[in-house]
Amino acid sequence: MSAEPALATSLFADRLAEAVERKRSQLLVGLDPRPDLLPVELVGDAQVDRVAAAEGSARFCRGIIDSVAPHVVGVKPQLAFFEALGADGIRALEDVCAYAREAGLLVLADAKRGDIGSTSRAYASAYLEPRGDDPPLGDAMTVNVYPGRDSLEPFLAACRRHGAGVFCLVKTSNEGGADVQDLVLSDGRPLWQHVARLVHELGGELVGSRGLSSVGAVVGATHPRAVGEARRLMPQAVLLLPGVGAQGATPADLARAFTSGPASALVSASRSVLYAFRTTGEDWRTAAALEAARLRRDVWAVSGW
């Protein structure tokens, strides 16, 4: 390992806080392009041909970015949906991330990666570090902490050196997450709370001027009580709250997440924004913009800022 240079850029947590305050939005829109759900004008051969599916997905995501940009602080591309389209899908991902960045949005790569150190090093370089002359694909990414503290070090190094952010999976939004995350440890507390304490410790060295850390945590908005407890256990972490909309959570469930500042929680909605047109019957861009505007307003209101 070479010596770490001084910080090359501002902390992710500070850039995020500045963006949230400026835009008065704590909303992320998740980019989960599904060829079978594309608007009819973009479908073309997307259901039979991977190249067409990747192109349709990229056009869809660009249109969504144009529509929601005034209302959101960033986008959260879900890598699985791009990987499902192979190399063409990853080309689309690269295109979409660059487009979002040009629109002034933060990009949070929803990758949930986690592996031993030498492999995490490659993941950090894939998603959080400059790629030759190009900027990093993402400003931040989601990671899985099951492989332990040393597996996270390459991601933390990217936070220090490149102003990146990481969001550690603490409590997932699905029901089955309880199978592992709610296992009770010898001190009577569930596993996820131990993971939360680890995340809090790891983030201590990366706290910015607003008191928030570049090491955040994913906590399902579908578990409102856990959100409150997570806030208490990780007072400096930005909480990324998926599960609003299609998964059933509402902004009203989330007020407690925001007590550490306007940017101390981010609400992520995917399907309910992307595919709003399928229930409202409006133009897909209009429907996404309206739903994003509504969510942004509701979330800002409950945040109390």
Next chain:
Amino acid sequence: MSAEPALATSLFADRLAEAVERKRSQLLVGLDPRPDLLPVELVGDAQVDRVAAAEGSARFCRGIIDSVAPHVVGVKPQLAFFEALGADGIRALEDVCAYAREAGLLVLADAKRGDIGSTSRAYASAYLEPRGDDPPLGDAMTVNVYPGRDSLEPFLAACRRHGAGVFCLVKTSNEGGADVQDLVLSDGRPLWQHVARLVHELGGELVGSRGLSSVGAVVGATHPRAVGEARRLMPQAVLLLPGVGAQGATPADLARAFTSGPASALVSASRSVLYAFRTTGEDWRTAAALEAARLRRDVWAVSGW
């Protein structure tokens, strides 16, 4: 969800067992191409240009496959190293996986993916399911169980419908894995043993004619005692044992893993095979072939079959 058709192909566990017995090898070679470690004849512009790095990596992996094919039952591409090269890297991955398949090798995509069900669905489709007219990228993949049982269901569906295999992260080979995996639960046992029991339960429906399940487990070869305990807790699981070679484990540490049959454990070595030429000074292909042959022989011997 549509109704599940009858099994379209044989179980992964049976195909694996047949291949192990036929080749008398329980060795996988991990494909971790690193542009900074390529043989000099393949370096070209690989250290400055992503397209060149991807092409050099693909040529390197194809050469390794040619060299080790007689000695290994499969290859384990580590996706992180391909993702680090962006869309060009994924094109190289696709190329390398197809090449390995043509060489008669099983392909185990080392992806460590895990997310809520709708996202896992996309990951299963990316790596375990036919892609249009093309076969699946991998015969099996590694997954992370932290998001719980329902998050694994799409991978299990691919095992049922497409003869795929999954290897669940149970105990990782790195030292820091203990931070989470060794947390002690209220019954006095470490977390990883609870995960092992979950893996054993999940695999019960996918046991083939050799008594092995298509749901396997990753257990670091660097923890010999845990390997024995894992064998006991998951008698039907194929144990994938990384950590031999560069990470310090030796085949002699692993005898207990094989008590459920010749194919009941797979030993994976990456750096010690790929980059053997850097210590021996031989041609890179020759060095890899010699190291793979040696490991294959040592592992077969300790397996007692």
